[in-house]
Amino acid sequence: xxxxxxxxxxxxxxxxxxxxxxxxxxxxxxxxxxxxxxxxxxxxxxxxxxxxxxxxxxxxxxxxxxxxxxxxxxxxxxxxxxxxxxxxxxxxxxxxxxxxxxxxxxxxxxxxxxxxxxxxxxxxxxxxxxxxxxxxxxxxxxxxxxxxxxxxxxxxxxxxxxxxxxxxxxxxxxxxxxxxxxxxxxxxxxxxxxxxxxxxxxxxxxxxxxxxxxxxxxxxxxxxxxxxxxxxxxxxxxxxxxxxxxxxxxxxxxxxxxxxxxxxxxxxxxxxxxxxxxxxxxxxxxxxxxxxxxxxxxxxxxxxxxxxxxxxxxxxxxxxxxxxxxxxxxxxxxxxxxxxxxxxxxxxxxxxxxxxxxxxxxxxxxxxxxxxxxxxxxxxxxxxxxxxxxxxxxxxxxxxxxxxxxxxxxxxxxxxxxxxxxxxxxxxxxxxxxxxxxxxxxxxxxxxxxxxxxxxxxxxxxxxxxxxxxxxxxxxxxxxxxxxxxxxxxxxxxxxxxxxxxxxxxxxxxxxxxxxxxxxxxxxxxxxxxxxxxxxxxxxxxxxxxxxxxxxxxxxxxxxxxxxxxxxxxxxxxxxxxxxxxxxxxxxxxxxxxxxxxxxxxxxxxxxxxxxxxxxxxxxxxxxxxxxxxxxxxxxxxxxxxxxxxxxxxxxxxxxxxxxxxxxxxxxxxxxxxxxxxxxxxxxxxxxxxxxxxxxxxxxxxxxxxxxxxxxxxxxxxxxxxxxxxxxxxxxxxxxxxxxxxxxxxxxxxxxxxxxxxxxxxxxxxxxxxxxxxxxxxxxxxxxxxxxxxxxxxxxxxxxxxxxxxxxxxx
Numbered sequence: 115x116x117x118x119x120x121x122x123x124x125x126x127x128x129x130x131x132x133x134x135x136x137x138x139x140x141x142x143x144x145x146x147x148x149x150x151x152x153x154x155x156x157x158x159x160x161x162x163x164x165x166x167x168x169x170x171x172x173x174x175x176x177x178x179x180x181x182x183x184x185x186x187x188x189x190x191x192x193x194x195x196x197x198x199x200x201x202x203x204x205x206x207x208x209x210x211x212x213x214x215x216x217x218x219x220x221x222x223x224x225x226x227x228x229x230x231x232x233x234x235x236x237x238x239x240x241x242x243x244x245x246x247x248x249x250x251x252x253x254x255x256x257x258x259x260x261x262x263x264x265x266x267x268x269x270x271x272x273x274x275x276x277x278x279x280x281x282x283x284x285x286x287x288x289x290x291x292x293x294x295x296x297x298x299x300x301x302x303x304x305x306x307x308x309x310x311x312x313x314x315x316x317x318x319x320x321x322x323x324x325x326x327x328x329x330x331x332x333x334x335x336x337x338x339x340x341x342x343x344x345x346x347x348x349x350x351x352x353x354x355x356x357x358x359x360x361x362x363x364x365x366x367x368x369x370x371x372x373x374x375x376x377x378x379x380x381x382x383x384x385x386x387x388x389x390x391x392x393x394x395x396x397x398x399x400x401x402x403x404x405x406x407x408x409x410x411x412x413x414x415x416x417x418x419x420x421x422x423x424x425x426x427x428x429x430x431x432x433x434x435x436x437x438x439x440x441x442x443x444x445x446x447x448x449x450x451x452x453x454x455x456x457x458x459x460x461x462x463x464x465x466x467x468x469x470x471x472x473x474x475x476x477x478x479x480x481x482x483x484x485x486x487x488x489x490x491x492x493x494x495x496x497x498x499x500x501x502x503x504x505x506x507x508x509x510x511x512x513x514x515x516x517x518x519x520x521x522x523x524x525x526x527x528x529x530x531x532x533x534x535x536x537x538x539x540x541x542x543x544x545x546x547x548x549x550x551x552x553x554x555x556x557x558x559x560x561x562x563x564x565x566x567x568x569x570x571x572x573x574x575x576x577x578x579x580x581x582x583x584x585x586x587x588x589x590x591x592x593x594x595x596x597x598x599x600x601x602x603x604x605x606x607x608x609x610x611x612x613x614x615x616x617x618x619x620x621x622x623x624x625x626x627x628x629x630x631x632x633x634x635x636x637x638x639x640x641x642x643x644x645x646x647x648x649x650x651x652x653x654x655x656x657x658x659x660x661x662x663x664x665x666x667x668x669x670x671x672x673x674x675x676x677x678x679x680x681x682x683x684x685x686x687x688x689x690x691x692x693x694x695x696x697x698x699x700x701x702x703x704x705x706x707x708x709x710x711x712x713x714x715x716x717x718x719x720x721x722x723x724x725x726x727x728x729x730x731x732x733x734x735x736x737x738x739x740x741x742x743x744x745x746x747x748x749x750x751x752x753x754x755x756x757x758x759x760x761x762x763x764x765x766x767x768x769x770x771x772x773x774x775x776x777x778x779x780x781x782x783x784x785x786x787x788x789x790x791x792x793x794x795x796x797x798x799x800x801x802x803x804x805x806x807x808x809x810x811x812x813x814x815x816x817x818x819x820x821x822x823x824x825x826x827x828x829x830x831x832x833x834x835x836x837x838x839x840x841x842x843x844x845x846x847x848x849x850x851x852x853x854x855x856x857x858x859x860x861x862x863x864x865x866x867x868x869x870x871x872x873x874x875x876x877x878x879x880x881x882x883x884x885x886x887x888x889x890x891x892x893x894x895x896x897x898x899x900x901x902x903x904x905x906x907x908x909x910x911x912x913x914x915x916x917x918x919x920x921x922x923x924x925x
Contacts, residue, residue: 166694344380
C-alpha cells in the first residue's frame with residue numbers, strides 16, 4: 115500500500131501539489147469566514163472551585179466568576195485632586211459602559227454607600243459578637259487605594275466564556291480609552307490583559323535547521339524539501355485547529371504548541387524519507403522506484419512513529435479535563451497532518467526534484483545561507499530584511515551570470531559502512547558495556563533526582579518580563595497592597611431559607627478567617643441581596659493572603675481553609691462554604707491533574723510496550739525502550755525542577771522561580787515519549803533487520819547503529835534547535851515547554867541511543883530477540899521497514915563481499 119501511494123503521488127505530482135495548495139487556501143478561507151474560537155477558560159470537572167463558581171453564577175449574578183483584569187494607577191501626589199479623580203472616573207465609566215464589562219472603581223463614591231438595611235444587618239450581628247460594626251468592617255474591609263494614597267486600582271471583569279481573540283480586542287479597546295495624564299502611570303494586569311503573543315522563535319529554529327540539513331545532505335534542494343513539507347503541514351494543521359476550535363474546547367495557545375511540535379516532527383519525518391530516497395538513487399534505481407521504495411520503507415516507519423506520537427497525545431483525553439483534551443487533540447492533529455504531508459506531498463516534490471536533489475551549486479549554498487541569516491534576524495528582531503533576503507535575491511540573480519557561483523559543490527563519496535565513526539563508536543561501547551551502561555544510567559538518575567521535589571502549580575504575573583505592563587501592574591499591586599492582592603481567594607456559600615436573618619454567623623466566620631496566619635485581610639460578608647440581606651440566598655467573602663498566588667504558602671492556606679478552618683467554623687450549621695476564585699481553580703487544577711497523571715503514564719507506557727512488542731517480536735526490547743525513555747524524560751523533569759522551580763541558573767535562562775505548570779509534565783511525556791519512539795523504531799528496526807539476516811547479535815548492533823546514526827543525529831539536532839529556540843520567548847510557559855522538549859530529545863539521542871542502547875543490547879545478546887512462540891502466533895505481524903532486499907544488496911556492496919556468506923536468514 116505504501117509503495118503504491120508513493121508511486122501514485124510521484125506520477126500525479128502536479129495534482130498532489132495543487133491539491134495541497136488548494137486545501138490550505140480553501141481551509142484558510144473557511145476559517146476566516148467562520149472564525150476561530152479558542153478558549154481562555156479552564157473548564158474543570160466537579161471540583162470545589164467549580165462548584166463555587168456555579169453558586170456565584172446562580173446566586174451572585176456571576177460576580178467573581180468571570181475573566182478578571184486590573185487597571186492600576188500610580189501618582190506620586192496621590193489621588194485627592196477632584197479633577198484628577200474625575201478624569202480617571204470618566205475613563206473607568208467608559209470601560210464600564212462597554213458590552214458585558216463590569217468595573218469596580220476606587221473613585222466611585224456611590225460604590226461605598228451601603229443601604230441602611232445592610233448597615234443595620236451588620237450592626238445587629240456585630241452587637242451580638244460584642245463589637246462595633248464599623249470596627250469590624252474597617253478591620254476586614256477592602257480598600258482600592260493604598261495607605262500612602264499613591265497607588266489605586268480598578269477591577270475589570272468580562273464573561274469567562276469570552277474567546278481569546280475577543281478578550282484581546284476588548285483589552286486593546288480599554289487601553290485606547292486611557293487618558294494621557296502628566297505624572298500618572300497606568301498599567302494593566304490580570305488574565306484579561308494577558309495576551310499570549312504568537313512566538314517568532316521558530317524562525318530561529320528554521321534558520322539553524324537550514325544549516326544542519328545542508329551539512330547533513332550537502333544539497334540545498336534536499337534541505338528545502340523537509341522544510342517545505344514541514345511548513346505545509348503546519349499551515350494545513352493550523353487551519354484545521356482554527357476550524358476545530360469551534361467544535362472542541364481548545365486553549366488559546368494550542369496553535370503555538372502545535373507549531374512547535376509540527377515543525378520538529380515535520381522536518382524529522384521528511385528527513386528520514388528523503389535520506390532513504392537518496393540511498394535508492396545511489397544504488398542505481400530510477401526516480402519513481404526510489405520514491406516508491408522510500409515511502410514503502412521509511413514511510414512505513416514514519417507512519418508507525420506518527421501513530422505512536424498521536425496515541426501518546428490522545429492519551430491526554432484520559433485526564434478528563436476539556437482544556438487538556440483540547441491541547442492533546444490540537445497537537446495530535448498537527449502531527450497527523452505532517453505524516454500525511456510526508457506520505458503524499460513529499461513524494462510529489464521528490465518527483466519534481468529528481469536527480470537534481472544530488473546536485474548543489476555555490477549560488478544555492480550562498481542563497482540558502484542568506485535566507486538562514488534573514489530568518490535568524492527576524493527571530494532576533496535585528497532588521498534582517500535589510501541583510502538576508504536582498505542578499506539571497508542578488509546571489510540567485512548573479513548565479514546565472516557568474517561562473518564561480520554556477521559551479522557544483524564537490525561531493526565526497528560516502529564511506530563504507532564499517533569505516534564510519536558511528537560503527538567505530540559502537541565497537542567502543544560494546545567493548546565496555548557494563549561500565550558505560552552503568553555510567554549513563556547514573557547520569558540520568560542524577561539529573562532526574564530533583565523531580566522528587568516537583569511542585570505542580572501555576573506561575574503568576576510576577577514571572578512576566580519586567581518591561582511588560584502585566585508585570586508592572588503586578589509589582590504596583592504588591593507594593594501598594596501586598597502580594598496577596600494579585601490573587602484573592604473567594605469564599606462563597608449558599609444560605610438556607612431564612613438562614614441570613616442574622617449576620618452573626620457570617621461575621622464570626624469573617625473574624626475566624628481574618629485571624630489565620632497568612633491572611634492579610636478579609637472583606638465583610640457580601641449578601642446576594644444588598645437591599646434585603648436577611649433574604650439573601652448566598653454569601654461571598656474576599657480573602658487576601660499575605661503571599662503571592664504562586665507561593666506554596668498560599669496553596670497551604672487554601673488547603674487549611676478547606677480541611678480544617680471552614681469545616682470547624684460551620685460545624686452544626688447548614689452552611690457549606692466553598693473556596694473558589696482564580697487561586698482555588700489553580701489549586702484544584704493542579705491537584706486534579708496530579709492525581710490522574712499516573713493513570714495517563716500507565717496507559718501510554720502500556721500501549722507503547724504492546725506496539726513495540728508487536729513490531730519487534732521481542733519482550734526485552736520494548737521493556738528496555740520503556741525504561742530508557744522514562745530515564746531520559748525523568749532527567750528532563752529533574753533539570754526543569756532545578757532551573758524553573760528552584761531557580762538554578764535562572765539569570766542564564768531569564769526565568770524566575772515558580773511552580774511547574776501542572777500540564778507540562780503530561781505534555782512533555784506525551785510528546786517526548788512519542789518522539790523517542792521515532793528514533794527507537796528507526797534504530798531497532800535496522801538492528802533487527804541485520805540480526806534476522808545474519809544471526810550475529812553483536813555485529814547487527816554495530817551495523818544498525820552505523821546505518822542510522824547520521825540521520826538520527828541530524829534529526830535530533832534539528833529538534834533540539836527548533837525546541838530550544840523557544841527559550842528566547844518572553845512567556846515562561848513557552849520557555850519551559852521548549853527547554854524540556856529540547857533537553858529530553860538531546861538526552862535521548864545521545865545518552866540513550868549512543869550509549870545505553872548499544873551497551874544493553876551487547877549485554878543481552880540473542881536474548882534481545884527472545885519471544886514466546888505462543889505469543890508470536892497470537893499477535894499480528896506489523897512490518898515497519900517494508901521490503902529489505904535492497905538493503906541486503908547495499909550491505910554486500912559496502913562490505914566488499916564480506917557478507918556473501920551471511921545472505922541466508924538464520925532466524
